[in-house]
Amino acid sequence: MNKHRLQIGFAIAMVMVAMLACGFGASTANIKDAKLARDYDGTQPTTVFAGNETFYCIVELAKGKVGNSCYAV
Numbered sequence: 366m367n368k369h370r371l372q373i374g375f376a377i378a379m380v381m382v383a384m385l386a387c388g389f390g391a392s393t394a395n396i397k398d399a400k401l402a403r404d405y406d407g408t409q410p411t412t413v414f415a416g417n418e419t420f421y422c423i424v425e426l427a428k429g430k431v432g433n434s435c436y437a438v
Contacts, residue, residue, distance in 0.1 A: 395426065395427040396424055396425070396426065396427065397425040397426060397427035398424070398425040399422065399423070399424045399425070400422075400423050401414070401420050401421070401422055401423075402420065402421045402423055403418075403419075403420060403421075404421065405421055407421065407423040
């Protein structure tokens with residue numbers, strides 16, 4: 366019975382740690398600007414594109430750490 370309680374307590378503690386880890390955000394980055402572009406550098410902004418056309422979503426952060434970047438393909 367004591368081993369069973371220990372396992373349940375451990376499982377509850379792990380769930381609580383996971384909830385805190387997923388819900389806690391230490392980042393202060395805010396989105397300053399976002400745009401769609403036909404090229405990787407964002408020099409050709411667009412709002413219209415075909416379904417088979419490659420386009421890029423470029424997001425500028427207002428208060429992020431230097432070097433933070435995210436790429437999605």
